[in-house]
Amino acid sequence: MSEQVLIQFRADKDLKQEVSYIYEELGMDLPTALRMFLRKSKQVRGLPFDAVLSDPSSGREDIRAAFYGLRKEAADLPEMTLEEINAEISEARSARKRGKE
Template sequence: MAEQVLIQFRADKALKKDVAEIYEQLGMDLPTAFRMFMKKSKMVRGLPFDAVLPDVTTSREDFRKAFYDLREEAIDLQDMSLDEINDEISVVREKSKRGKR
């Protein structure tokens, strides 16, 4: 038998309880489920499930509402000069470039 190690991590108490109940209904305890997760991760050399962002669909009405909400927030803001606007654009572009590296 391979040498055993103890693995510890923190989790939300309610989440642990809910997940433990699911595994109990499947006839196993939490440590067994985590060992299965680790073995399957090793087999597939990654997460043993798809890890993708969900498709986000935004309606025209969602965009319209966001536009009007932002316009309402901007009522009390001071006008910006063209130089201030260009400075802000430059900062955003620089952050974007750093994020792509």
């Protein structure tokens, strides 16, 4: 086993308690969860989750408008039979298999 070091940092008390409770429900303590975070960071060579800035121009109304626009487009599409759906799935699987060979 490699040499152990102590890592200390400050965190909001309420946040620590809430997060500790979550990890306890998962069967682990906070130090174990933090070690898992560090190991995953090493594995992916970065943050183990997406860290992106939200687009400030994408407000709730923009998202709602996009949703209803896509919904309207989908309503204009012809209905597919179960056989057509299964054939499309089968073709996609075959194409994926051909790509792997």
